[in-house]
Amino acid sequence: MPKKLVDGNEAIVQGALRAGLGFYAGYPITPASEIMQGLSKSGIAFVNAEDEIASVSMVIGASLAGKKSMTATSGPGFSLMQEGIGLAHMMRVPVVIVNSQRVGPSTGMPTLAAQGDILQAYHGSHGDFVSIAFYPNSVEECYKYTIEAFNAAEEAKCPVYLLTDGMLSHLFESVDLDAVKISLKQRDLKPLGHGSRHFTGLLSKEGIPKTKDSIYYRQWYKSYKDELSNAADNYKFYEYIENNNSDTLVISYGILSRAVFEFKGEFALFRPIRIFPLLEEIKEISQKYKTIIVVEMNDSQYALLLEAFLKREIKKVPVLGGLVAIDELRKGLLNE
Amino acid sequence: MNDLIKQEMMPAIWCQGCPLGIILAQFANVLAELGLSKDNAVIVSGIGCTGRFAGYMNMDSVHTTHGRAIPVAEGIKTANPALNVIVVSGDGDLLGIGGNHMLHSSRRDIDITVICINNELYGLTGGQLAPTSQIGAVTLTSPQGSAVEPINIQGLSTLNKKHFYARTTPAHVQHMKKCMSEAISWKGFSFVEIRTKCITRSKSPLFKTGCDLLNWLKTEYKITDENRKLKDNEMGIIKSG
Numbered sequence: 193m194p195k196k197l198v199d200g201n202e203a204i205v206q207g208a209l210r211a212g213l214g215f216y217a218g219y220p221i222t223p224a225s226e227i228m229q230g231l232s233k234s235g236i237a238f239v240n241a242e243d244e245i246a247s248v249s250m251v252i253g254a255s256l257a258g259k260k261s262m263t264a265t266s267g268p269g270f271s272l273m274q275e276g277i278g279l280a281h282m283m284r285v286p287v288v289i290v291n292s293q294r295v296g297p298s299t300g301m302p303t304l305a306a307q308g309d310i311l312q313a314y315h316g317s318h319g320d321f322v323s324i325a326f327y328p329n330s331v332e333e334c335y336k337y338t339i340e341a342f343n344a345a346e347e348a349k350c351p352v353y354l355l356t357d358g359m360l361s362h363l364f365e366s367v368d369l370d371a372v373k374i375s376l377k378q379r380d381l382k383p384l385g386h387g388s389r390h391f392t393g394l395l396s397k398e399g400i401p402k403t404k405d406s407i408y409y410r411q412w413y414k415s416y417k418d419e420l421s422n423a424a425d426n427y428k429f430y431e432y433i434e435n436n437n438s439d440t441l442v443i444s445y446g447i448l449s450r451a452v453f454e455f456k457g458e459f460a461l462f463r464p465i466r467i468f469p470l471l472e473e474i475k476e477i478s479q480k481y482k483t484i485i486v487v488e489m490n491d492s493q494y495a496l497l498l499e500a501f502l503k504r505e506i507k508k509v510p511v512l513g514g515l516v517a518i519d520e521l522r523k524g525l526l527n528e
Numbered sequence: 529m530n531d532l533i534k535q536e537m538m539p540a541i542w543c544q545g546c547p548l549g550i551i552l553a554q555f556a557n558v559l560a561e562l563g564l565s566k567d568n569a570v571i572v573s574g575i576g577c578t579g580r581f582a583g584y585m586n587m588d589s590v591h592t593t594h595g596r597a598i599p600v601a602e603g604i605k606t607a608n609p610a611l612n613v614i615v616v617s618g619d620g621d622l623l624g625i626g627g628n629h630m631l632h633s634s635r636r637d638i639d640i641t642v643i644c645i646n647n648e649l650y651g652l653t654g655g656q657l658a659p660t661s662q663i664g665a666v667t668l669t670s671p672q673g674s675a676v677e678p679i680n681i682q683g684l685s686t687l688n689k690k691h692f693y694a695r696t697t698p699a700h701v702q703h704m705k706k707c708m709s710e711a712i713s714w715k716g717f718s719f720v721e722i723r724t725k726c727i728t729r730s731k732s733p734l735f736k737t738g739c740d741l742l743n744w745l746k747t748e749y750k751i752t753d754e755n756r757k758l759k760d761n762e763m764g765i766i767k768s769g
């Protein structure tokens with residue numbers, strides 16, 4: 193197939209359909225709306241929901257009813273979804289949630305890009321768990337990692353995030369999406385209407401609530417965490433460019449990495465694509481470098497996590513959301 | 529008890545004398561009469577004392593977060609229209625925290641049935657003021673008595689041109705079964721309000737036994753067969769469309 197001009201949001205639409213999406217519910221928000229608009233024309237089961245709380249609840253219901261399900265939003269809507277995300281973890285429901293980030297808090301600068309929801313994606317909901325999250329940096333990757341997000345959701349039986357941002361969602365690139373080949377994970381959860389299972393947000397064992405059993409809670413939590421991280425192990429996506437002339441590793445992700453990778457002459461570069469759970473590979477790679485710099489379009493959210501993960505000090509270049517000039521990056525990276 | 533209730537889960541967690549047990553048993557009878565079973569029906573509840581309802585049914589069931597039973601049910605129904613999807617939940621759950629979903633799923637006329645057990649307060653959390661509490665109701669958070677009118681469930685449920693609303697009580701078993709049965713058979717969004725009181729938290733009146741509570745409901749409410757706006761103490765079915 194010939195190459196076509198496609199933007200990030202359209203690639204997400206195409207990726208979701210390729211993955212077998214059967215249900216979408218959503219509420220419009222810049223810069224994610226085109227995903228909803230695109231899917232409204234696709235013929236799949238679709239709801240214009242009253243808000244993002246309803247959207248996430250509907251995708252949970254639809255997924256239990258047997259359809260691969262997705263919703264897409266931006267920061268404020270992602271906040272409203274956090275309650276439902278907790279439910280999806282407790283009930284172990286595969287759903288995909290896209291968060292196209294904009295500059296916040298609140299309505300902030302809604303048409304400009306940011307990476308301000310990194311910690312929200314890490315621990316934004318109540319309780320104790322980390323969702324699997326992917327953060328592509330190109331239109332082709334938006335397609336690819338949407339499909340992988342569906343695969344990971346089916347495999348781990350939990351909500352999986354695809355993070356993007358206002359710039360990547362609206363970035364047009366010339367791509368041949370049909371040339372991308374990824375095998376699909378099929379459902380092994382029987383749809384509703386086939387038994388007497390009880391799906392509940394309460395801690396439960398075989399459908400029977402266990403609301404006072406702290407020992408069982410600890411067992412349940414450990415086995416869930418293990419299952420989730422074993423599943424995530426099959427999705428260890430990252431990009432690493434070694435540089436033997438540099439003792440500095442620069443870590444960046446998402447759209448910003450496109451600019452940061454311009455500095456490959458000066459530094460070694462690392463880009464997590466499966467951004468959560470944190471990649472063990474960063475530990476080994478980072479050992480080779482005297483200095484680690486994390487550049488991100490927020491006030492050092494990922495750097496904060498990495499500092500604890502790597503147990504060493506990280507140099508932070510928090511460029512914040514909005515338009516980023518390459519000179520600003522150069523200044524931050526080279527101390528100019 | 530018929531086999532649509534999980535016998536192994538009995539006795540239920542509800543307080544002694546709470547009418548939820550009667551409602552559960554009659555609900556299971558109605559489903560059996562309509563030929564609904566684990567092969568074609570799903571029960572969805574929110575959070576609260578009533579929220580435990582779904583877990584006692586011997587069929588696939590979902591116990592959602594507080595207030596979200598309706599959108600979860602809408603997701604299920606939209607994804608698989610062949611399923612009969614029935615929500616059973618509390619008044620606080622459906623009309624307080626979940627009120628927005630009630631407005632919009634009914635407007636979209638999703639073919640689900642919502643059964644609201646209205647005990648006029650937040651039972652599970654200990655008896656606080658709910659949007660359904662009557663003027664003057666003394667609760668843990670309205671020690672001087674509620675100053676405002678309760679939410680108009682009948683009005684909300686009949687807002688759209690096409691609608692189905694029924695009001696009944698667990699003290700009127702045949703009427704309650706008829707309301708549930710007609711609502712489940714209705715094509716489109718249907719809403720059944722089952723008026724009751726909380727045996728443990730109700731302050732006005734105070735009930736000693738479940739029998740007292742049922743007798744009170746029996747004298748308080750009267751059945752009408754007319755398809756028209758119900759008065760405060762009336763039970764009946766209003767439908768259009």
Ligand SMILES: Cc1ncc(C[n+]2csc(CCOP(=O)(O)OP(=O)(O)O)c2C)c(N)n1
Nearest residue numbers: 575576577578594618619620621650651652
């Ligand atoms: C988001 C959220 N807020 C508050 C609560 C606490 N909560 C649990 S049940 C409940 C009220 C339930 O009242 P109602 O729906 O009337 O049901 P009942 O217990 O009376 O049957 C509340 C406030 C919660 N679980 N989740």
